[in-house]
Every structure is written in C-alpha cells, then in structure tokens.
Amino acid sequence: MAGNGDRRVRRTQAALRKALIELIVERGYERVTVRDVLDRADIGRSTFYAHYRDKDALFGSCFEDLREDLARELSLLGPQSHDGSHTDGQSGDPLKPLTLIFEHAFRHPQIYRAVGTAHLHPMIFEVMREHLCTHDELRLPVDVAAEYHASALVGTLGWWVRAGFPHGPAEMARMIRELTVGGITAA
C-alpha cells in the first residue's frame, strides 16, 4: 500500500516528516531548525533541499496528508447533514461526521498537537457554508454564520487536543451538537 515511486524517496520523505512532527511536539514549530530535522532524520542537507524548498514546505506536506486523509474519510459517509441538525433520516447518523472528526484527531494525537487545528478551519468553513446555503432559513449573512460555527468547532477541537482528550470523541461530538443546535439557553 502507498508504494508510489522510488523507495528511497519514500524513505527520505517519511523520515523527514516524522522527524519534523516529533520535534514540533517537543519544542514548538519556531524552535525547530532545519539542522535539527536533518540530524533527527539522519538525512543529508542537500537531500532535504532536493525535496522541499524550506521548513514551511515540509510542514505543509505534513498537514496536507492529514487533511486529505480526513477529507477522504468524511467523503465516505456521503452527502448528509454535517452539523447534526435535521434528523431527516434520509442519511445515516447525523452525529457521525462530527464524531469522525474527533476520532480522527484522537487517532493522530501527535500530528494534531504539532500541526494544530487552525489548518482545518478552511475545510470546516466550507462544509458549514455549503450546509447553510442549502438549508438557508436564516436572515443572517452566510459567511458570518459559517465563520461562527466553524470557529466554534475548530477552536473546541483544538482545546480538546491540547488538553489531552479529557472526554471521549463521541462524547465531544454530542456536546458540540447540543451547543450548536440548542444555543446557550438549551437546558
């Protein structure tokens, strides 16, 4: 599986990505130098620059993998109500997409801790936006509402990861749903 291209290239890139993630978790992105990554991955300097323009590029490739992975898992669920409102039975459990996001973070704690959740924002935003467009029963600007809910979800997800998963993924999904559909007055 996943065996495209030269084996050496695969080995090199995997080692670099692994090293970067580890180091970011240990020291934070800013405090990691290219030299550090090279030493940790045991890769030659020139080899690094043959693959990536700089540290940012390597970092980008890391979370791009992650993002695609999550997007693929989400797409397997098929089109459905993405935020849990409208339990109109035409598609599976409306809580499933939310749960899946939290489970994904739960399964990749290292990368999520390193990469942060900010990079998921655009993706979540688009999902929210599309959903709100098809179900637009509100007179609020779509952008505002989408940004609001995307920020809430992504922010809470990030907090949950940083706090070391104080609750289970499914539990988190349920709570987010309640907060989203019920508002602050729901008791």
Add this chain to the structure above:
Amino acid sequence: MAGNGDRRVRRTQAALRKALIELIVERGYERVTVRDVLDRADIGRSTFYAHYRDKDALFGSCFEDLREDLARELSLLGPQSHDGSHTDGQSGDPLKPLTLIFEHAFRHPQIYRAVGTAHLHPMIFEVMREHLCTHDELRLPVDVAAEYHASALVGTLGWWVRAGFPHGPAEMARMIRELTVGGITAA
C-alpha cells in the same frame, strides 16, 4: 497624559511599536526583521536591545497595551450578563459588552490586523467561564461550553477584521448574540 519617565524612552518605545505594527500589517510578522523595524523607526541597533530582549518582546508589549485597554473599557460597564442572554434588566443593555468589543477592534484596525485576535482568547474565555459558572443551568462541562463560545466569538471577530469590516460593530454584536442564544435552528 501618559507622561511617565524620560521623554526619550517614551519616544523610542513609541517609535518602535509603531514601526513594528506598520511592518506587520504590510508584510506579516514572520517577514519583518529587527533591522526593518530599526530603519523604519530610525532607532539605533543597540538602543533596541536596551529596551527589548528581541522582536517577540516588542510584539508582546504592543498587544499587552491593547489588551489592557479593552479590559479597562469592559470593566467600566460593571458586572453584567456578558453574552447577551438573560435580559433581566438589572444591568444595562446586555448587548453592550459585545458591541464594545467589536467597536474596539473597529477603532484599532491596524493593531487588530497585525496582532490578530488570538491573544484575546484567554480573556474572552475567562469571561465566558465565569458567566457560565454563575448561570450554570446546563449539564455540559463548563470548560467545553466556555471554549466553544469563546472560540466562536474570537474567531468571528478575527474574520470580521481580516475581511475589512463588512458589517457595522453593533450589527456584528447583534448577529453574534442571535447565533449564541438561538443556536442554528433559530429562524
């Protein structure tokens, strides 16, 4: 007003802060060098390091001023319902604190654009947390709910600033309130 200490010190620090903010707005934080700040502010190199340990320290002093300014304005309103729920008439307009936050950003577009809104998060979070503690009618963990609403507010605020204030401050406050108290189903 604000005339504490040596005039030269005030001049120097003000020039450095102003230069940094301008440059961050123009190029983004990472692409600003200490040299750039020195040139823009017309300040000697050694003088800079006599005042701040590095670029981060100067940056920190910038948004600390901002944070204190906003906190002072908020405290002038006195204790009240900070998120707009509970129109129980015992204190002024429940929408006022929210409006004040948006107005503050609207009055300092440069700094907000440069500093971003992430630094307000802890403050907003605490306000949310306290409010939810006193009005805890929900069985959800306070931290989760506080993080959710804080992220939503701060995220939307940041989007609004970056988008160039597509709506008025009061309008934004009203929309946030509706999204917060009404949930997604409120139509």
Add this chain to the structure above:
DNA sequence: TCGCTTCCGAACATCGTGTTCGGTTATCGT
C-alpha cells in the same frame, strides 16, 4: 548649568539558511 541617563553606530562573533558540485550508493527495468 551640571550630572546622569539614554542614544548612537560601528564592529564583532555566532548561527541558520539555501546552493553548488563531485563522488558514492541504492533502485528499477530488463
């Protein structure tokens, strides 16, 4: 005016970056 503090700016050591290039080694297709 006097004494003190701040500012200046040039010079310096140090570090991280990104590139180059000739030589070595692993991989893939046949």
Add this chain to the structure above:
DNA sequence: ACGATAACCGAACACGATGTTCGGAAGCGA
C-alpha cells in the same frame, strides 16, 4: 544479474539576521 539512471551524501560557500560590546555624543530633569 546487470547496467543505466536517479537519488543521496557532505563539505564548502555566500549571505543575511541576531544579539553584544563599548566609547563617545547628545538630550533630559533638576
């Protein structure tokens, strides 16, 4: 198995940013 090809190595280099030092000039408050 083997040969052509592509990837890797690593040392050396130029460059730019950082943070420090120090003697002298200038501005400030009293």
